[in-house]
Amino acid sequence: VKKLITLSVNGESRQVAVEPRTTLLDALRDELGLTGAKKGCDLGNCGSCTVLLDGKPVLSCLLLAVEAQGKDILTIEGLVQNGELHPLQQAFIDYAAFQCGFCTPGMILSAKALLDENPHPREEEVKEAISGNLCRCTGYTNIVEAVLKVAQSEKGTR
Amino acid sequence: MKEYSVVGKPLPRVDGKVKVTGQADFSGDIRLPNMLHGKILRSPHPHAKIVSIDTSKAQALPGVKAVITGRDTAGIRFAFVDTPRYPADEYPLAIDKVRYIGEEVAAIAAVDEITAAEALELIEVEYEPIPAVFDPEEALKDGAPKVHEEIVPTTTCAWQDWGVSRQARPFKVVNNICATVSMSYGDIEEGFAESDHVRQDRFVVPATSHAAMEPHVALANYDPSGKLDVWLSHMSLAVKQYWLAKTLGIPIGKVRVHKTFTGGAFGGKINLFPYEFLAAFLSRKTGRPVRIVLSREEVFTSCRLSHRMIIDIKTGVKRDGTIMAQHVKLINDPGAYRGSSPVVMYLAHAFCNPIYNIPNWKHEGVGVYTNKAICTPKRGHGSPQARFAAESQLDIIAEHLGLDPAEMRLKNVRKTGDVLPNGDRLDSCGLGTGIWRALELTKWKEKRGRRNNRGIGMGLAAMFSGAAYYPFGSAAIVKLNPDGTATLFTGQSEFGQGSDTAVSQIAAEELGLGLDNVILVSADSELCPPDLGGFVSGGIFVSGEAVRRAAADAKQQLLTNAAEILETKVDDLDIGNGHIFVRANPEKGLSLAEIVRNSIQRHNADSIIGKGFCKPVPEIEFYPSLSKGTGRFTDAYGFAVAVAEVEVDPETGRVRVLEVTIADDCGFAINPVSVHGQLVSQAVMGVGDALYEEVTTEEGRIVNTSFADYKIPGVFDVPEFRHIPVESVEPKGPFGGKEVGECSRAAVIAAIANAVSDATGVRIYSLPITPEKVVR
Numbered sequence: 058v059k060k061l062i063t064l065s066v067n068g069e070s071r072q073v074a075v076e077p078r079t080t081l082l083d084a085l086r087d088e089l090g091l092t093g094a095k096k097g098c099d100l101g102n103c104g105s106c107t108v109l110l111d112g113k114p115v116l117s118c119l120l121l122a123v124e125a126q127g128k129d130i131l132t133i134e135g136l137v138q139n140g141e142l143h144p145l146q147q148a149f150i151d152y153a154a155f156q157c158g159f160c161t162p163g164m165i166l167s168a169k170a171l172l173d174e175n176p177h178p179r180e181e182e183v184k185e186a187i188s189g190n191l192c193r194c195t196g197y198t199n200i201v202e203a204v205l206k207v208a209q210s211e212k213g214t215r
Numbered sequence: 216m217k218e219y220s221v222v223g224k225p226l227p228r229v230d231g232k233v234k235v236t237g238q239a240d241f242s243g244d245i246r247l248p249n250m251l252h253g254k255i256l257r258s259p260h261p262h263a264k265i266v267s268i269d270t271s272k273a274q275a276l277p278g279v280k281a282v283i284t285g286r287d288t289a290g291i292r293f294a295f296v297d298t299p300r301y302p303a304d305e306y307p308l309a310i311d312k313v314r315y316i317g318e319e320v321a322a323i324a325a326v327d328e329i330t331a332a333e334a335l336e337l338i339e340v341e342y343e344p345i346p347a348v349f350d351p352e353e354a355l356k357d358g359a360p361k362v363h364e365e366i367v368p369t370t371t372c373a374w375q376d377w378g379v380s381r382q383a384r385p386f387k388v389v390n391n392i393c394a395t396v397s398m399s400y401g402d403i404e405e406g407f408a409e410s411d412h413v414r415q416d417r418f419v420v421p422a423t424s425h426a427a428m429e430p431h432v433a434l435a436n437y438d439p440s441g442k443l444d445v446w447l448s449h450m451s452l453a454v455k456q457y458w459l460a461k462t463l464g465i466p467i468g469k470v471r472v473h474k475t476f477t478g479g480a481f482g483g484k485i486n487l488f489p490y491e492f493l494a495a496f497l498s499r500k501t502g503r504p505v506r507i508v509l510s511r512e513e514v515f516t517s518c519r520l521s522h523r524m525i526i527d528i529k530t531g532v533k534r535d536g537t538i539m540a541q542h543v544k545l546i547n548d549p550g551a552y553r554g555s556s557p558v559v560m561y562l563a564h565a566f567c568n569p570i571y572n573i574p575n576w577k578h579e580g581v582g583v584y585t586n587k588a589i590c591t592p593k594r595g596h597g598s599p600q601a602r603f604a605a606e607s608q609l610d611i612i613a614e615h616l617g618l619d620p621a622e623m624r625l626k627n628v629r630k631t632g633d634v635l636p637n638g639d640r641l642d643s644c645g646l647g648t649g650i651w652r653a654l655e656l657t658k659w660k661e662k663r664g665r666r667n668n669r670g671i672g673m674g675l676a677a678m679f680s681g682a683a684y685y686p687f688g689s690a691a692i693v694k695l696n697p698d699g700t701a702t703l704f705t706g707q708s709e710f711g712q713g714s715d716t717a718v719s720q721i722a723a724e725e726l727g728l729g730l731d732n733v734i735l736v737s738a739d740s741e742l743c744p745p746d747l748g749g750f751v752s753g754g755i756f757v758s759g760e761a762v763r764r765a766a767a768d769a770k771q772q773l774l775t776n777a778a779e780i781l782e783t784k785v786d787d788l789d790i791g792n793g794h795i796f797v798r799a800n801p802e803k804g805l806s807l808a809e810i811v812r813n814s815i816q817r818h819n820a821d822s823i824i825g826k827g828f829c830k831p832v833p834e835i836e837f838y839p840s841l842s843k844g845t846g847r848f849t850d851a852y853g854f855a856v857a858v859a860e861v862e863v864d865p866e867t868g869r870v871r872v873l874e875v876t877i878a879d880d881c882g883f884a885i886n887p888v889s890v891h892g893q894l895v896s897q898a899v900m901g902v903g904d905a906l907y908e909e910v911t912t913e914e915g916r917i918v919n920t921s922f923a924d925y926k927i928p929g930v931f932d933v934p935e936f937r938h939i940p941v942e943s944v945e946p947k948g949p950f951g952g953k954e955v956g957e958c959s960r961a962a963v964i965a966a967i968a969n970a971v972s973d974a975t976g977v978r979i980y981s982l983p984i985t986p987e988k989v990v991r
């Protein structure tokens with residue numbers, strides 16, 4: 058039986074009817090039309106569904122939608138502000154840190170969570186932060202470079 | 216070399232903004248109003264007769280809109296290979312028996328996924344298990360279980376549909392043989408007799424998963440007017456469109472494949488799959504859109520694997536390392552259906568053909584049905600298997616002769632200008648240069664042969680730039696807009712490789728426009744002309760050249776118009792920066808916008824539309840012989856020289872790849888950043904292939920069906936990477952470009968295998984090179 062819950066997504070309060078077993082990923086994709094978070098395995102192994110919950114990266118395929126009530130959910134769709142790309146998004150373009158783009162939203166959000174907490178990480182820390190995000194196309198090197206470049210830039214993250 | 220302003224530049228990709236903001240639509244992101252959800256019931260048995268199927272309980276479940284079984288789809292066949300000799304052998308749903316675990320038995324469309332899943336459980340299938348065979352060499356024996364009886368064509372074959380006037384013949388399956396190849400050149404016996412040293416080895420390569428991040432998905436909407444709209448995970452729409460039209464019996468023009476981005480393919484999304492047909496079939500049956508999203512487990516078990524191959528290779532050499540003769544015998548196990556077996560066995564020769572000058576050779580292969588999951592192309596299609604064997608053995612021989620294996624390679628590699636036994640001519644070949652430069656950069660001489668648990672090894676590979684296959688060519692259209700921008704229409708699909716950007720660059724360069732002024736319409740079968748680039752490894756060489764020619768056609772029209780207005784000759788004009796101007800007096804010129812408007816005014820609204828097309832290997836009528844290897848194969852080859860450095864833990868046998876260097880000859884790099892990205896991609900994928908990727912089967916059941924059990928490289932598995940661009944200019948390619956996306960993977964796998972041997976003195980004859988094999 059579906060139940061009406063309120064989720065705070067990208068700064069907006071959204072009411073959504075979900076079953077108790079509905080994952081946050083399915084609620085975002087199917088009920089709210091936020092398809093930026095991807096379903097790559099639905100088992101918590103690939104990281105494509107990564108979103109931020111109160112600033113921390115979570116695998117939205119392993120979390121029930123009801124558990125996300127009362128928390129701030131950030132998806133890739135919420136990263137653009139005032140029409141401007143987040144520095145990480147721009148860096149992913151500038152450093153060719155994506156190919157097919159399927160893992161990209163999850164990668165960017167994992168990296169954002171890192172930089173928000175640790176604005177100037179070492180390379181190993183960047184790798185650690187994205188070690189749960191699988192990518193089959195890029196070989197990762199450009200992704201690590203893009204994140205490091207943002208960390209080194211004056212603008213940093215916001 | 217000519218200075219270009221758009222091609223050859225490391226420009227950001229045109230699909231960047233939509234991909235980093237989550238706005239890029241993959242097929243699984245599309246929802247249609249009133250959409251149903253499909254699910255598939257799969258066989259739990261590797262080999263069993265279907266005694267009965269009772270769908271009544273499933274049909275009675277509220278929310279279930281359709282349940283179909285093999286009875287509903289009887290007579291429908293399709294396959295990756297559908298030629299006069301090899302008629303299609305696959306079914307959308309099993310008819311009277313199942314042949315592998317995961318085979319499609321029934322399908323359901325329901326109002327939501329949960330209902331569809333519940334309904335699956337209510338379908339009652341009575342199976343009668345029969346003896347199964349899993350080992351291809353067992354399957355070849357008399358008295359082995361028969362996976363297939365005679366395969367009798369139910370319709371015309373694909374070649375006939377595309378104009379080849381030869382009828383499909385029934386295919387008699389003897390000893391489970393699904394395909395054979397046999398090709399030769401020179402005199403193999405004489406070659407071995409003239410050799411000072413002859414060596415024979417057996418190498419074994421397992422099945423792996425493509426493991427693209429996007430699981431396979433199909434959304435289909437059959438509307439009452441008889442039109443089918445589909446959104447698919449694909450890497451080339453022409454073949455999917457053709458097969459959907461044929462299997463559903465609707466005109467090909469009424470099947471519209473819509474543009475979506477594909478979340479990685481690597482060959483694994485190339486053929487028509489049962490789930491795609493079933494989504495369309497269920498949509499027609501229910502009158503509602505139907506989406507089928509496969510689970511990761513289904514991708515592992517039923518969406519095809521790379522080819523399992525046993526390779527017996529015998530090579531004869533002179534004392535100085537000159538190769539005199541080589542005899543390759545393949546046993547290919549494509550699983551329960553033929554998959555791409557005849558093609559992979561042919562390519563296992565054809566991709567090796569341009570590497571070494573081997574005066575006498577024989578290449579034989581037999582494809583054998585077993586009760587296992589089906590195999591399809593994967594990045595290099597036959598080359599990784601064949602190069603692992605040949606490059607490993609070359610190192611073994613070099614060691615025996617006391618030669619540096621790199622020098623032995625240099626002695627035998629082909630050169631620009633060489634003509635291959637099948638008639639292909641190498642107009643560009645960077646192998647020799649690549650080896651020299653890789654040796655220098657990697658400090659090969661210093662590192663090689665130390666046996667101190669660190670080792671360095673080399674591997675070579677080559678790849679077609681396009682091949683003959685239906686629809687036999689790519690076309691493109693360039694339409695000039697009244698504001699001087701251009702809209703490019705190409706059927707090419709963007710599945711990560713960067714084609715949307717590369718073709719836009721090609722059109723922009725030819726028209727003298729900035730990249731921003733080319734508007735791209737791609738991968739929509741209704742809007743775009745035919746295209747096969749992504750299917751035949753010809754994204755740049757074939758489709759890119761079609762785009763260049765379309766832009767050149769439009770440019771010619773622009774020049775003619777400009778000459779008329781400027782009252783001068785076309786030959787005196789040049790194009791650039793959105794203008795056409797008099798070369799001797801660049802101040803005198805017109806913007807493209809002015810020219811387009813002028814054409815409309817002066818020539819009865821004849822707006823400017825350019826058309827271009829390109830056929831791979833135009834000299835041959837339709838296709839080379841897969842089984843005899845005769846006829847031209849391709850017009851240009853990409854080449855790669857890989858050097859890997861590894862460290863082996865002598866206690867655990869664990870191999871760490873420290874560095875991969877690739878010297879790559881892709882012709883002129885249309886986008887150097889994309890080229891670099893393709894190479895890193897293959898270096899890292901090659902690490903997985905070499906060290907840990909294997910789809911493991913027990914009694915026909917795949918046991919590693921998730922990323923927890925099937926490891927692909929993660930960020931900590933990435934070696935240092937160095938790229939040596941060995942750019943040649945391929946005269947037939949657009950701006951000199953050729954192939955880059957598939958070649959290097961094979962070279963990297965071979966290089967790692969050889970580096971492990973250099974580090975330890977241990978030769979591993981099967982992939983992957985696991986710690987167990989190294990310590991044992």
